[in-house]
Amino acid sequence: MTLLKKLYKEHDKAFAQIENICQNKNLSPAIKASKILKLWDEELSAHFKQEEQELFADDEQSKELIAEHQKAYLLIKKIKQNPTEKNTDEFCNLILSHIAKEENYFRILHAQKNSKKNKTASLIIISAIISFCAGIFTARFLKN
Numbered sequence: 380m381t382l383l384k385k386l387y388k389e390h391d392k393a394f395a396q397i398e399n400i401c402q403n404k405n406l407s408p409a410i411k412a413s414k415i416l417k418l419w420d421e422e423l424s425a426h427f428k429q430e431e432q433e434l435f436a437d438d439e440q441s442k443e444l445i446a447e448h449q450k451a452y453l454l455i456k457k458i459k460q461n462p463t464e465k466n467t468d469e470f471c472n473l474i475l476s477h478i479a480k481e482e483n484y485f486r487i488l489h490a491q492k493n494s495k496k497n498k499t500a501s502l503i504i505i506s507a508i509i510s511f512c513a514g515i516f517t518a519r520f521l522k523n
Contacts, residue, residue, distance in 0.1 A: 382433060383485050389426050390478050393418070401471035412462030415470055419455055423474075427451065430481070440484050447477045 400406070400414045427448050435441035454470040 382429075383489060386426070386430065386434070387482070387485065389422065390482060393423060393426070394475065394478050397471055397474050401468065401475075408464040408467055409462050411464070411467040412458045415458060415467055416455070423451075434488075440487075444477070444481060444484060447473065447480070451477070 396418055397415075400411055400418070403411075406414070431445060431448060435445060451470065451473055454466060454473065457466045458470060
């Protein structure tokens with residue numbers, strides 16, 4: 380499985396889990412906080428680190444996504460220190476919107492990757508055609 384496919388799957392799972400936690404009005408802020416922290420420790424933290432180390436580039440969109448990661452790290456610290464509804468809601472809103480932004484970023488990366496593959500294939504074909512034509516020219520030149 381490619382990195383992008385793995386991250387897509389993790390996004391789907393995280394989105395559903397965060398949405399489930401955050402939209403459940405029967406959960407106290409303390410319970411929401413404990414569920415968020417558990418999800419963070421078991422999945423999100425490693426996911427963020429993998430994106431930062433293996434995916435993000437030195438472009439504006441990556442910098443924006445990394446800044447949102449930094450905000451999430453700070454919110455996790457806040458939730459650990461003060462598990463209020465304000466802090467959990469802010470984290471939930473950030474993560475849900477962040478996933479949507481990353482999905483868009485992934486689509487761009489995927490399109491760029493496919494474009495590079497197509498360009499490489501085109502160059503190989505052009506190179507083969509040039510070699511073939513050069514061979515014909517050389518054969519004709521040597522024949523005369």
